[in-house]
Structure formats: C-alpha cells, structure tokens
Amino acid sequence: MKTITKVEAGERRKTFIFLIPSLLGVLLFFILPFLVVIRYSMIDNPVQGNFVFLKNFISLIQNNAFRRAMMNSLTFSVIAVPLAVVLSLMLAVLLSGNLPFRTQLRTVFISPLMVPVASVVLIWQVIFHYNGVFNDFLALFGVTAIDWLKSDYSMFVTVTLYLWKNLGYNMILFMAALAAIPKEILEVAELDGCGSVGRFFRIKLRYLSSSILFVSILSLINSFKVFREVYLLTGDYPYDSLYMLQHFMNNTFRSLDYQKLSSAAIIICIIMIIIIGVLFVIDRRFGEDIEE
C-alpha cells in the first residue's frame, strides 16, 4: 500500500473546500430536517413533544387511506417495473443489432422522455375517456366500453403511460451496457456454434446484471412519479385504485399533520432502502464471477 506523506495529506484535505458548498446545502436542506422528521415521527405533537416511540407508526399503518395508497403504489410498481426492465431490454437488443433505421427508431423511443406529462394529458384524456378513441377501437372487436380512469382497469392506463415515458431512458442505459460487452467473447461464442439466443442468455445477460440492477432501481423510483400522470388526469381525489402515496402525502400536508407526514416519510424511506438492498444482494450473487 502506498504511504501518504504529511504534505500530501494536507493537500488532499485542502480539496475538501470544493465539497463545502454542496455538503452544507445537503446538510441544511436534507439531512438536518430529516433528523427533525425522525424526531417528529416519535413524539405526540410538536408543541408538547412527549416521546411516544412507535405509536405514530402503528396508527399510520392502521390508517385506511395510507394502506390503500401504499397498496396501490406498490401494486403499480410490482407490475410496471419488471415490464419496464424487460421491454426496454428487448428494445435495446433489437436496436443494437444492424437493423436499418435504428438511429431514427431510437430517437422516437427516447422522445417521450422529453415531453412534460402536462403536455400530453389532453391526448391521454381523448384516448382513455369513456367516449374516447380507445373504447371506439375496442368496440370494433365487440368489447363493451370501459371507463378506464374510473374503474379497476385504471392500472392498465397508468402502466401504459409509465412505459411510454420511461422505456426510452432504460433503453439507452441498456444499449450503453450492451456496447460495453467485449466483442471477442461474443465472437468466440459464435464460432463455437452458440446461436443468438444462447449468446443473449449465456453471455450478454451476465454482463448486463449490474445494469439490470440499476435500471430496476431507477424504474422503481420513477414508478413513484406516475403520480404526475394520475394527478394531472384525475386531480386530488381519483378513483380508489388510483389513489397513490403522493395523493396521501398531499392530503396530509393540507391538514398539516406532522406526525403522520413524518412517520409516512420514514416508512417509505425504510421500504426503499430494503428494496434497494435486496436488489444489490441479488446482483452480487448473480454477477459475482464477472470482473468489471
């Protein structure tokens, strides 16, 4: 191991000055208030401040609105995230080949990423309204009209909108990862008579494992943002199955219930950390024999 001289250590320390503005901001705007959030979650009210430990969490978990919001958001993520990962990987593999027009196709698939949700909700309304285009289209096949945004089928709409917006980003990530796989290995496999399907499952997938991890985490975070579509389409009080965590948070902000807000934020934070941790462990198991 290299030993560091005193002079060098001093120089190294000096570069910390560059971090100070950012670190101060992060401490002030995220870390310190988060400590306050932890405190709020364990006291009975901000004025008296009696320590109640887990009482706020228990009453939150028993709260019907919170449970519905949590269930809806998690159900959405469980359906949407795997679809987003698999479909974008398929697109990336197809567009990484030598297909004609692939750059143009790539551009098209990325473009929804640029479009603010608010700009396209009008079109989504025209399509998924009870009298809308999608029902007209389904009627050709004899399907009776469904009020998409006010029924239990609403998940279909939100997943579609989510995929439309997010596939492009994931696809770029996968295309970058595919391009980084050493060509020699693929060529050797081809000479050994390994078909394109075999090459994909036996080689590419192994090399992609850390990208799959990252895309999954990213898709998970973005799946919480589907609130935007839901809110802009249906407002503060949507159909039951569309009531998302952010709706719950917004309503709780309105009633200024700090205890509820804080304990909800902490529960969501813990769930996120657990999910990300699990994904990391899976990734380590799966990709351990591949040096990066």
Next chain:
Amino acid sequence: MSGRAKSRHRKVKTGFIIRTAAMLMLLGGLALLFIMPIALTITNSLMSQTEIAANYGKIFTSLTGDRTYVSDKVQLKLIPDIISFSQYLTAFVKTPDYLLKFWNSVILVVPIMVFQIIIALAAAYCFARFDSKLRSIIFFSYIILMLMPYQVTLVPNYIVAGWFNIRDTRWSIILPGIFSPFAVFILARFMRRIPSSVYEAAKLDGCGEWQIFTKICIPLCRGVIYSVAILVFIDYWNMVEQPLVLLGDDALHPLSVFLSKINASDAGVAFAVAAVYMIPPLLVFLYSEDYLIEGVAYSGSIKG
C-alpha cells in the same frame, strides 16, 4: 460456387430479409404509437375552437358542463381541416395568464439548473480528485439521497422552508433543487475517468488546486456539463409534486401543474399551451440528442 450452395445462400438471405422486414414493421408500428401523442398535441393545437369542439365535444363537455356540441362521435384527427393559429393567439396574447405560468416555469428551472451544476462541479471535483474513506462515505450518502422519492424528501423540504420562512415562495423549490445530488453523481463519475497524470502534470507546472479545477477539469467536462444540464432541465421542467406541496399560491405554479387546470375549461387553448410547453425540451432534444444519450449513459450505474 455450386448451384446448390448458391440456392442455400439465397434462402438464408431471403430468410434474413423477411426477418428484418418483420422486425422493422413491428418496431415501426410501436414507434408510430410512441410518437402519436406528441404529434397529435402539436397538430391539434393548430385547429380552431370549432374544430376541436366538433372532434372532442363528447369528451370535454362532460368536464365543462355548460357547452353542448353537435358531434356524437369522437374523432382523433392528425391533420387539421384548416390550419389556424387562433388558439395560440387566445393563449398568449389575449390571456396573459398562460404566459405568466410559462414564466413561472422558466424562473424555477433556470436557477436550479445553473446553480446545481456550479455547486456539483466543485463537489464532484473533490470526490474525483482523491480517494479516501470519508469521501466514499459522503458519496454513498449522496447516492442514497438521490434514490429517495419525493414522498420522502418533500417532508424535510417542507420543514426547512418553515425554518427560513420561504414556504409559498419560489425559494422553497429552488434551494433544495440547487443542492440535489444528481448532478454531483454524474459529474463525479465522469471526472474519475480523467487520468490522475493530467492533474499531476498541471501541478508540476505550478497550478494550484483552484487552477487545476477551472483551467483543466472544467474544460475537459464541457460535454458532460451539457448532458447534465439537459437532464436537470427536463426533470424540473416536468415538476409536479414540489409545487403542489410547497407552493400553496396557485399564482406561482409552473405550467407543468397549471396545464391540467385549463383542460377542463378550454380544450383548444390547452392544446396550444401544451404544445408551447413541450417545444423547449423537444428543441433541446433535436439539437443535442447525442449529449442527452451520453448523459443518460453516464448515469448508468451506481457502482464506481
């Protein structure tokens, strides 16, 4: 080549062509579906109020309640019967409200974009210049922070806004936005690829850390700065959660929230405003797709 080999060769080739054609058809169809909502919003903004009413009467009457339209079938039309800029005129000349909301978006997004990048450049330089345990612990906490959804971060943001008495002002969104660790993350990943010999050479030439940072590091990062700027811009241009929680006053809301409130009353105008609102990011995209793709690719892994 013998006749048989030739015919087999041809067979393989036609098989390849058919496969490619089928794939192109499939992907082309999908691409058409992807581009449709964008194209429709733009072309529909060029329709007159009467045409919008005729096409979508059935959908938007139920929202307005006070209008009755003649049509009984919804028509999704790509090409307007007559191209008219009347919606744009109503949206931006006759009613200054939309222009004001557009301005709200600009004044929220631009400072966040500029200052987040400036502060992130310095922070990333610190992370990339040397390795140490402390640095990696801080960097790791930045990543955790970056991965937290709004449902978690908005509560601390709301509390800080109370401390500084900036609730219901733009600062309550701008300040946390400036210190968001996203740009730090991408820039640090890029800067780590700059070989340390570059820095060492500059040091031998008598450069201090500040000079190395401004004269060597930042110029090398020009491309990735552009990429990060684009990503930050599209993220905040599309913001919904923060204004809803932090800005009680509707007058300060950006168009990304406000647009949903005009849908109900005036569909034609809403199409025009929606089209205008997506033009800046689309233009950025068309002119700098490569930078965007590079930026996304750099955000590509949480490791290393």
